Amino acid sequence: MTTPDFRIYGCPRADMQEVAPELAGVSLCFLSAKEMRAFARFVMSCADEAEKDGNWDHGHFIGKDEHDQNIVLALLDERNY
Numbered sequence: 001m002t003t004p005d006f007r008i009y010g011c012p013r014a015d016m017q018e019v020a021p022e023l024a025g026v027s028l029c030f031l032s033a034k035e036m037r038a039f040a041r042f043v044m045s046c047a048d049e050a051e052k053d054g055n056w057d058h059g060h061f062i063g064k065d066e067h068d069q070n071i072v073l074a075l076l077d078e079r080n081y
Contacts, residue, residue: 028071039071046073
């Protein structure tokens with residue numbers, strides 16, 4: 001199995017517009033396997049859309065209300081290297 005090429009970025013909760021430096025790692029914690037599967041379905045859906053639509057850029061996985069955590073999946077852009 002080859003190691004995938006990806007980057008991890010973040011932003012502080014106080015200012016969702018400010019992008020933090022690249023992170024070395026991240027932990028995604030879910031309350032249950034059901035919640036984890038919902039995230040997995042989101043990831044698969046983003047991959048399907050990226051394959052079908054050459055203009056697809058990113059997708060948001062947002063918690064139950066607008067102030068919850070927001071996970072963005074995006075295709076790498078050469079500006080991010």
